[in-house]
Amino acid sequence: MKKPLLLGCAGCGSIIVECGFNLAGIAYDYEEVDYSDDSPTRPRLLQVNPVGQVPSLVLPDGKVMTETLAILHWIQDQNPAASLIPPPGDASRTDFYRWAVFLIAAVYPTWTYGDDGKKWVKGDEAAGKALRESTDEHRKKLLKQLEGACGAPHFLGKRFSAIDLYLAAMSHWRPGAKWWSEEAPKMKSAAEAAESKPEVAAILRRDFK
Ligand SMILES: N[C@@H](CCC(=O)N[C@@H](CS)C(=O)NCC(=O)O)C(=O)O
Secondary structure, three states: OOEEEEEEEEOHHHHHHHHHHHHOOOOOEEEEOOOOOOOOHHHHHHOOOOOOOOEEEOOOOEEEEEEEEHHHHHHHHHOOOOOOOOOOOOOOHHHHHHHHHHHHHHHHHHHHOOHHHHHHHHOOOOHHHHHHHHHHHHHHHHHHHHHOOOOOOOOOOOOOOHHHHHHHHHHOOOOOHHHHHHHHHHHHHHHHHOOOOOHHHHHHHHHHO
């Protein structure tokens, strides 16, 4: 049977989706791409996703899906036993929606616009550096707000969810593990609980040595 094809890059947001596939027991094909402007694989990525972002997923019927949260919903639909999204009627579902969307709509873009800041300010190195610094600071505020909402042992409390996969991946990105341990210890624990799952560890240990 044809498998979904995931375009991703090591250590990027595509690992969130890889963990989701593993937890749902769904096999997928993988194609490594580099989204940088001068990369030889960028044209291929743009062909699939005009925004030039990973993850980008080609479904078995040829349809394209982008956006981590949309893809995680698709994975959950393929295997309703996967514990990525609290089912309808579950008390934690409203919190899941609020904070999962907060992660992708508020937190994730702080890397998108800060990673290579000069790209968004017509190549101006100094303005790019300032953009990176301000988005890095803004992210810390957002993460602290999330920390205030974080339960134990998982973000939603007793229930593991895809939010913990975001935390597991993002805790390896700026501002890094030391900041998370000191400033967001509850979320660091939830990230570690996710990372202790073999399906998640296999991906994270592959990319973050
Ligand atoms: N909203 C997207 C964000 C994806 C994203 O920003 N991916 C990063 C890599 S971690 C990327 O492709 N960055 C390149 C760019 O935005 O140009 C999602 O949730 O999938």
